[in-house]
Amino acid sequence: MAVKCIFFSEFDPVAGPVISYQVPQEFPIREAFDAVHDLIITKPQLYDRLISVDAGGYRIVGCPKSIEDNRYARNALIFNFVLVFDEDTDTTYYEPVVQKLGGAFRTYELESHFLSTKSSKSTIPSILTQLLIRLNSTGICIIRIDDTNTLRLKVSPNVKDPPLVCDHHVPVFTQSSCQFKQLVKDLVAQEIIEYVNGFNHVAKISHLSEVSPVIVKECIQDLVIFGFVKLLSIFQYCNVYVPTQKLPQLMTEEELQTRCLQFVSLGDTRPKLADVFRILCSLEAGLSVKDLCFRNDPRSMSIDERKLIQFGIMEGLIHHLQKYPVLNRENSDIPTELQPLIKYLDGSHCFDEICCSLGVSNQTLDELIDKCIDITVCWK
Structure with missing residues (x-):
């Protein structure tokens, strides 16, 4: 569990910097907070700045916010939503989440006085609980705040070698696609996943959804990283x-x-x-x-x-x-109609990839390769 604790801190006109809510409630963060509270509820120079500080064996990451208005005590509302990790945790991929979290609640306060109204503010513990659970389970949070606002956060995992998504890959959901579709609110992503059925390849999904292949690949790559999707080869009855x-x-x-x-x-x-x-x-x-x-x-x-x-x-x-065509001799006499194939004949490109790239059927590719005796097809 990467995120150990989440707390909401604010400036109290009497007590000064305080932790108003935290999840889990029993987590021992108060002592560390007391040691670094001036970096959590900060001076104006540090507002809207991402701040990461180590204290008490923990790494504390926050982004202090302030709203100036004479309706508040001392004419300002100063607050911070803070994530707590073990001291040796690489928090790089959580930093955008912290920034967006604080910014979202600043917007909610400006629009509907969410943080300064007792009834809505009392829902913060429930929101923090959902955040903690979802950040540590899937890394994706979609939480209904009120009738008009939904909080959407996503942790980009630490992936040194993100999976390569190609035109001929076929994405398939590893869990219920219906439940996942209900969670996704991004309109472009909705268009893309509508055609993810375990049989459509990436190029076809791009065509059907009328979304750029680059965007489709980025979306599918994210789904693979988070474990929602696996990549298969194209199904054909000749396979x-x-x-x-x-x-x-x-x-x-x-x-x-x-x-x-x-x-x-x-x-x-x-x-x-x-x-x-x-x-x-x-x-x-x-x-x-x-x-x-x-x-x-x-x-x-x-x-x-x-x-x-x-x-x-x-x-x-x-x-x-899979079938992989290989050109046996570099100086082979390749027919003109096979010239587009040459760059695929090094043994590293399967039939699925070549067919997708050239826009031909498996049968057509077989017929083209049969015309050249210097091309060998390897199965592996």
Whole structure:
């Protein structure tokens, strides 16, 4: 748990700097506060400045705010929403949250006197509790403040190597997409996730949502970082899959079995676990999904073959054998119609990527490659 405590501090005209509310209430922050309160409720020169200070074994991060008006005692309301961490915590990714938190409540006060009205101010402990829980669980907070205001905060996690999102990647939600869609208020993000169904690739989502590919990739990347989405390969009936060493877990882990049967069922009828396991075990090199369906007819067993493959990939139960074209000789006589392919023939670009980039089908790409004897297709 990164955030140990959140407190609301303000300047009391009699007592001076005080902690009015804190969550958890029993957290021992008072002594540290007394030692550095002049850096929490500060002089005017430090208003709106992000301040991080170590005291009592904790790192205290705040952004003091002030509103000048003769309706307040001493003609000013001075306050600070403060996050508390262990002293050795890297708080870089929480600093924008602290700044936005203070700024949001300054706006609420200017618009509706939220902090200076007893009834609305009394809701602060509840807000702090929700903040603490959500910052430490998902890093995303969407909290209804009143009838007209909603607080939205997001912690950008410390990701040294953020996942690369490409045009041919297929995002799929790892949890209920309906619940997630209700939480998202950003209009552009709403347009994007409307087309995230586990089968549309990034380029298609961009086209359908009429949102720039760059923005779509940034949105999907954030969802991957926070664990809401996984990236899969494009599903096609010509694809070939093989079981992995994790497949036997499906017969031993009840929780995995429950999720699998719920996920792959076709309609309201639950399939038999034995049928699901048998079909997955029958996957092998050289056998396409189309051939698999012809042999087993999964739909007659109430199994959605597309969802079955999707679940298998998400859980690591099966592996997609991708095709990678390689040019055997640099000085090969490449036909004119294959010239756009040359930069993809180093063995690091799969068929999905090439098809998306060139706007051709898998079959068309196969036919083009067959025209050159110096191109070898590797499966891996």
